[in-house]
Amino acid sequence: MPSSHVHDPLALAVVSSHSTSEGVVSYLRCDCGAWEVRTAHMVAVTRPRGDVRRG
Ligand SMILES: [Zn+2]
Numbered sequence: 001m002p003s004s005h006v007h008d009p010l011a012l013a014v015v016s017s018h019s020t021s022e023g024v025v026s027y028l029r030c031d032c033g034a035w036e037v038r039t040a041h042m043v044a045v046t047r048p049r050g051d052v053r054r055g
Helices: none
Strands: 013-020 023-029 035-038 043-046 052-054
Antiparallel strands (some): 013 023
16 A cells, blocks of 8 residues: 555545544555544544544
């Protein structure tokens, strides 16, 4: 898998989403196996290897 892989927002599948006290939290999964967690305040991407990048 190329390290420059960019997760295609259109290819991400929403696995689940629910409302919390801080807003809606959505869990999405990419074909590459990475998970993306979106909240009202941040987006966190979890790679299959386990490292998390916030941005
Ligand atoms: Zn990906």
